[in-house]
Amino acid sequence: MGRVTRSQGTDLPGTIGLPLALVLVLILAGLAFGLPRLDRAVPAERPVAAGEPYEVGAGVTIVPPPRATLDLTGTRPGQEQGSALFRLGPVQYAIAVQPFDGDLTAAAVRLRQRITGRSGYQVTGTQLAVSTASGLAGIQGGYTAGDRGGRYAVFVAHGFTIEVTVTGADLDLGRTLPAIDASIRTLRFEGRR
């Protein structure tokens, strides 16, 4: 084995440790802050065809409300599960489909637990039965989080749970809920293709 020469001893990344450490910080900052900033800079909303069924995932479709846009950050269609996030101005309208082996009551309990598990969220009022035009039976209720309100609905069909959550300021919700309720009634399970 040969001796380590002075030039080898001062080769990268020896004596220039501090500048390289700062480069390292820059790369980490790029990953932690730069990528999210770039993500925010690229528009997330896309128009959706009015009156056309949109496939959420696992064979579940819904007709979005008029003037709704699709938010790509919350939309992930898939064969076994899927999610779609629509926006009506400041109101968020999310649908999630997942495999589920329980009944409707268990699905409703699970969704309520998830809602109340978030800091500041509380379920309000009583639950009501809801159904869709295709015959899916579900349960719906409301929740609140500070100055924001929300509505949830849950359906169980063919080994899947379909969870709907609507969130927004009370005024905005009051304005958009009729269109969203109409949209929820278009939920349909068409089976996996």
Add this chain to the structure above:
Amino acid sequence: MSSPVRPGAVRAAALTRQPAFWVVATLLAAGAVRISQITGRFLDVYPVATVTAILLFALLAVPFWLFVSELDFLEREPPSLRVLAFAWGGLVATTVSIPGSTALENLIAKLGSPGLAANWGSALAGPTVEEIAKTLGVVAIVLIARAQVNSVLDGVVYGALVGLGFQIVEDVVFAIGAVAMAGQGDQVQPVVTTFLVRGFLAGIWSHTLFGALAGAGIGYLVVKLDRTRGHRFAMAGLALIGAWASHVLWNSPLFRDGLGDGALALLAVLVFKGLPPLLLILFLVRRAHDQEAAYYVAKLATLRDPELITAAELRVLGSGSRRAAARRHAAAHVGRRGRTAVRRLQRAQARLAVELSRASASTSAPCAEVREHRAALVELGHPEAVEGTRSWRHTASTVGTTAVAIAVLWVALSALGGG
């Protein structure tokens, strides 16, 4: 031919005197604050599940830590740097990866399509951000303690420890995510399921493995100084790409459909997606280990002093399995004290080999240490730390353990695969 080991300084400069150390320390502190905030929220909502997840995945870290320690037997890395590597993975790399991966997956959805993000988002975004963030941990070690990275194997050790830290924290986050998703309150069942899937079945194809490969590249970059800088950077880049590609393959939707459900389908996924990178990386790690071991054993062979090391002990010292066999043989021959004495002798011989590699170092202290442990062995009536003949008890134990492991694996596959 280049040497597999570039001996470090006799005494590395104190970490705190390196300006880069304070940069790394600040990053670690920021990561610790962020991960503490996340853990605090978990403890607030799911205290039992969170404590269970931390305990279970901390236990999972033990075999990995022991394996890496055994790899690192001959030229041990300082505990402070090993802990620093682990902390980088668990605090810094995770803190960076959580927002970075989410943003990159969103960008895939926006610039590609939501379908592309659903299928390939986790396969492309996670590995891209995570492998870079983890590899920077090994770079950080080089920046603050370059003298301690003097073989490719050292890069493997630090890379594996960074990956291990990342894996443990990520697994805890996933476990609590599963608890929240289950929507049944503070239950431990989703934690146990996550432990079985991510810790037991998928544990081997993990960040520890990917980190080891990327770390080997950094080790090559700083050790192989007889190669051109371009060549060394290319090799380091290749190792990082290899770690990324292995991670992408493992996260990819390939084989997810088409093989059906059940234990056999799950086993096929593990074999097709996990086995090729696993074997490749284990082969490279073994090669790096053997090269380092051959270098240090050759140093000891120059002593030609059987009181320090015998010809048979030279053969034993270079292999982890033979070192363990020599300890077992001593335990069978003269009891637990024999096992301990052999381990101490092996450690002292390893320290002597490292001192011999440093031309300027004095070897009188490590020589005296070896002689002291040799005397202890002689006193026990077991003068040489060598392997014995393979006992039927050890063979039966190996066969039994393998059978139990296969049975447990099959039960886990059947339970999780629905077969």
